[in-house]
Amino acid sequence: MVKFAAFFRNLNLGRKNCPSKAQLEQAFLDAGAREASSFHTNGTLVFSASTRLGPRRVLLKASALLRAQCGLAEPAFVRSVPYLASLVAGEPFALIDRSLIHECCVSFLDRNATVPSEVPAEAKCQAVEVLRFTAGEAFSLSRKIGKTPGSPNMLLEKLLGLPATTRSWNTITRLVRKHA
Secondary structure: OEEEEEEEOOOOOOOOOOOOHHHHHHHHHHOOOOEEEEOOOOOEEEEEEOOOOOHHHHHHHHHHHHHHHHOOOOOEEEEEHHHHHHHHHOOOOOOOOHHHOOEEEEEEEOOOOOOOOOOOOEOOOOOEEEEEEOOOEEEEEEOEEOOEEOOHHHHHHHHHOOOEEEEEHHHHHHHHHHHO
């Protein structure tokens, strides 16, 4: 039984058109996951699925249940926990002086996204800098310009014309430590 992480876009537990923690976890269980555990309040959930059902199918069924129950219409992206562990092991931010930035981030991209060949991509105001793309992720830095941190998600959705969702790198490392 492999563990997977689902990353919902624009989901904050308990807000309008968003499920409660119990609803989120139950939707995945009802969709066929063997176990489901919400990780933080930002729409991240770890679940296990048999290879027969497959994580994408569980995610699609859970998403349909959440749409019917609370009106959640946001996309979600799924990655295996072993895959996330390999990303963490690659230390994509090892050379970054963290005192100079607001946040190291990873964005999960739509499966139909065509990543640009030019890297790094940078927001005009220099609040976001994309360091590297994989086939399904973008690794970026967020800087505060004034009081507002840059939004990698906003930059990437504009650049790619498709939805994405972003998490702080610390969230991913903690998730891997807990569930790998």
